[in-house]
Amino acid sequence: MTIITPSKTSSLGRLNRILSGSKYSDARYFILVDENTYSHCLAKLISNVEQLQSAEFFEVPVGEECKDIAIAQQLWETLLESDADRNTIIVNLGGGCVSDLGGFVAAGYKRGIRYINIPTSLIGMIDASIGGKTAVNVGASKNQVGFFLQPEITCIHPAFLDTLPDEEIFNGIFEMLKTFLIADPEKYHQLCEIILSGTLVVLPEMITACAEIKAAVVKQDPEDRSIRHILNFGHTFGHAIESFSRQPGQKPLPHGMAVGIGMVCALYLSVQKLGLGQEHLEYYRQVASKLVKMPQYSLADTEQILAFMRQDKKNADGEIRCVLMQELGAPVIDLPIDENELRTALLKIQ
Numbered sequence: 342m343t344i345i346t347p348s349k350t351s352s353l354g355r356l357n358r359i360l361s362g363s364k365y366s367d368a369r370y371f372i373l374v375d376e377n378t379y380s381h382c383l384a385k386l387i388s389n390v391e392q393l394q395s396a397e398f399f400e401v402p403v404g405e406e407c408k409d410i411a412i413a414q415q416l417w418e419t420l421l422e423s424d425a426d427r428n429t430i431i432v433n434l435g436g437g438c439v440s441d442l443g444g445f446v447a448a449g450y451k452r453g454i455r456y457i458n459i460p461t462s463l464i465g466m467i468d469a470s471i472g473g474k475t476a477v478n479v480g481a482s483k484n485q486v487g488f489f490l491q492p493e494i495t496c497i498h499p500a501f502l503d504t505l506p507d508e509e510i511f512n513g514i515f516e517m518l519k520t521f522l523i524a525d526p527e528k529y530h531q532l533c534e535i536i537l538s539g540t541l542v543v544l545p546e547m548i549t550a551c552a553e554i555k556a557a558v559v560k561q562d563p564e565d566r567s568i569r570h571i572l573n574f575g576h577t578f579g580h581a582i583e584s585f586s587r588q589p590g591q592k593p594l595p596h597g598m599a600v601g602i603g604m605v606c607a608l609y610l611s612v613q614k615l616g617l618g619q620e621h622l623e624y625y626r627q628v629a630s631k632l633v634k635m636p637q638y639s640l641a642d643t644e645q646i647l648a649f650m651r652q653d654k655k656n657a658d659g660e661i662r663c664v665l666m667q668e669l670g671a672p673v674i675d676l677p678i679d680e681n682e683l684r685t686a687l688l689k690i691q
């Protein structure tokens with residue numbers, strides 16, 4: 342897999358050069374977009390990457406709605422109707438939803454064709470476009486059916502972020518904080534200081550650093566059996582908080598924000614159980630509060646959140662497992678946590 346990260350030369354320019362090479366002389370391209378990336382990103386891509394000028398494109402529904410087996414089926418039918426063979430390359434121009442779907446379609450079509458990710462959301466750039474996890478949802482259960490297939494190329498072009506709504510930027514920032522917390526405390530502090538300064542600028546070098554950490558972790562454990570679990574820091578709580586927020590009467594929280602709140606709980610338990618310095622919890626809470634309002638859960642709420650945690654896919658032998666941290670940059674995976682401790686952590690968010 343080739344990852345094109347931001348540098349002094351344009352990422353799209355480098356993609357153009359790569360695709361002009363002999364390896365791709367027989368390739369036929371099929372670009373997936375959603376409504377937003379169709380209007381904001383497609384023209385920029387095509388005007389910079391000559392090889393894609395004759396590509397066909399297909400627009401899929403925005404967000405999770407596209408991660409549906411019925412949409413994948415439509416795409417397979419379209420590929421067949423246009424005689425797409427194994428030289429066809431699917432180009433995913435969009436956020437994590439488009440790349441999860443496009444990767445899935447590529448992995449299934451004729452037992453696997455190549456795909457290229459061109460992430461246009463921050464979550465896409467630092468997380469979803471890297472690592473080869475592809476998926477569709479099954480009903481309300483996210484990412485339940487999918488394949489591991491690495492993208493042929495991931496091309497990160499931060500200028501696409503210019504049109505991304507602020508809330509989507511915040512979502513990505515929380516995943517960046519997570520990645521730096523588990524792997525690069527210096528970058529973590531730099532990003533926190535930018536957030537605390539009140540002017541949020543997403544620096545291309547930060548995106549590159551984050552993408553490189555993800556790629557390095559994936560390389561060690563491509564199928565997510567051990568070390569890759571460190572990327573789930575804050576996610577046992579985060580997924581449950583996200584599901585709870587979608588209950589009637591609650592305000593729905595997007596994934597990144599829910600993980601941002603979940604990381605308070607994970608840091609709290611890290612202090613209690615692994616001796617992480619209390620100051621790290623306080624500092625993180627201060628930073629995170631700049632981006633999301635910290636919820637105050639009642640005891641009844643915590644019961645519902647715990648019920649979602651019991652369903653979490655990382656559980657084994659009936660235990661709820663979390664990633665915690667001994668020191669910043671020193672995560673410990675798969676720790677079974679007692680339900681009383683989980684409950685207390687949820688009550689200590691504010």
Ligand SMILES: NC(=O)c1ccc[n+]([C@@H]2O[C@H](COP(=O)([O-])OP(=O)(O)OC[C@H]3O[C@@H](n4cnc5c(N)ncnc54)[C@H](O)[C@@H]3O)[C@@H](O)[C@H]2O)c1
Nearest residue numbers: 377404436437438439461462464465468469474501504505
């Ligand atoms: N495969 C993985 O390893 C992995 C990792 C993390 C997340 N994911 C998946 O990714 C999805 C979340 O990713 P996401 O937040 O990028 O979702 P998304 O694809 O829905 O994008 C978020 C929103 O931003 C819009 N958008 C994207 N780029 C834009 C741009 N440049 N300008 C304007 N609007 C733009 C999209 O249309 C959408 O409305 C989830 O389904 C999650 O499960 C996968």
Ligand SMILES: [Zn+2]
Nearest residue numbers: 516576596600
């Ligand atoms: Zn996440």
